[in-house]
Amino acid sequence: MSGKGKMKGKFRISNFKSYICILQLAGLILLALVSNALAVPETVSVRITDVTTTSFSVVWMTDVSADPEVEVYADSAMATRITDKCVITSMPTGSQKVSGAAKARGIMKVRVSGLNPSVKYYVRTVTKDPSNLQSIGYSSVYEVTTASKVMPYKYTDNRPEGFANDLSSFRVYIRPSDKDSDPGLGDLIVLEGDGALYPLSAFAGDWINSPESVIDLNNLFGLESRSLDISGGEKITLRIYRGGGLSTLTHYRKSAQDSNMVYISEPVKGFFADINLDGKIDDEDFTEFKKQYRALPDDVTYNPDFDFVEDTEGKVDAREFSKFSREYGRTDVK
Numbered sequence: 001m002s003g004k005g006k007m008k009g010k011f012r013i014s015n016f017k018s019y020i021c022i023l024q025l026a027g028l029i030l031l032a033l034v035s036n037a038l039a040v041p042e043t044v045s046v047r048i049t050d051v052t053t054t055s056f057s058v059v060w061m062t063d064v065s066a067d068p069e070v071e072v073y074a075d076s077a078m079a080t081r082i083t084d085k086c087v088i089t090s091m092p093t094g095s096q097k098v099s100g101a102a103k104a105r106g107i108m109k110v111r112v113s114g115l116n117p118s119v120k121y122y123v124r125t126v127t128k129d130p131s132n133l134q135s136i137g138y139s140s141v142y143e144v145t146t147a148s149k150v151m152p153y154k155y156t157d158n159r160p161e162g163f164a165n166d167l168s169s170f171r172v173y174i175r176p177s178d179k180d181s182d183p184g185l186g187d188l189i190v191l192e193g194d195g196a197l198y199p200l201s202a203f204a205g206d207w208i209n210s211p212e213s214v215i216d217l218n219n220l221f222g223l224e225s226r227s228l229d230i231s232g233g234e235k236i237t238l239r240i241y242r243g244g245g246l247s248t249l250t251h252y253r254k255s256a257q258d259s260n261m262v263y264i265s266e267p268v269k270g271f272f273a274d275i276n277l278d279g280k281i282d283d284e285d286f287t288e289f290k291k292q293y294r295a296l297p298d299d300v301t302y303n304p305d306f307d308f309v310e311d312t313e314g315k316v317d318a319r320e321f322s323k324f325s326r327e328y329g330r331t332d333v334k
Helices: 003-038 096-104 283-292 318-325
Strands: 044-049 055-061 067-073 087-090 107-113 120-128 136-138 142-145 153-156 159-162 167-171 188-193 200-203 212-216 235-243 247-254
Touching (some): 044 200, 096 200, 107 120, 107 200, 188 212, 200 212
Antiparallel strands (some): 044 055, 055 107, 067 120, 120 136, 120 142, 153 159, 167 212, 188 235, 235 247
16 A cells, blocks of 8 residues: 555544544533433421421422422322412521521421411422423422321329420531631431420521521320420430531430429430430440541541540540440430
């Protein structure tokens, strides 16, 4: 083959390779566009909260600064939609600053009101990405039954005896690197009361300075959907929605002793090694501990409850493990 023919052959091969590269690049661009069009906001940690005789709330986390909505139905098959017959309040807070901070972290809350007592409703969350109107995420359908009666009294010797639960305050953990002017603002606290059908929820910084939060324990309802008496010592589980990684922190506490007057009180820590406050130190506690082992104070999932040994580092390490292991197997924790 002449030199000229060889050059033409090389030119054709070079052009062919260029075409292949262009096609591959176009394919990648098309794939990215399709993936972006098909991508929907994540929806995690959906909970029904704050159930009363006429309302309930839905909370969840997502990976975008979304506009939260819900759809309400009269049946689990979603055949009868009744959203328009309800009052829907997106991000119910006492401050736009709080709701804005929560939305920026992907922490969502919607209140549904105008309901009837002792009625089953079905709800699913709708998460819309403001930057892509075609991107909408839906959750599964959740069932909720409104409370039957607000009855703030209990029977003692067949006689009604009134009670009033305290307000519970909780300070969310702030990482050392968090330099926000309002640290913790917009974090969501979900409080589960022992014996309560549904938890309560409140934003940090709502009606109080962040990183504090306040929750009215009078809004807890028990198994008979009636007001639940929290007299002191009951187990309380606090789950903190932090956003920024879709993470939650779990804190186990006991309710403060009730004074029969409405006070703001902070729940009480139990014995350090009885992490889940079930009166014994066993594999369940060890499983919780393992999740935190080697965690550092600046980690998104760091939980200060596991820093058993006071030191400057705050790291959960062998010193905490040694202290925990010495208590392992106990069944007499009070």
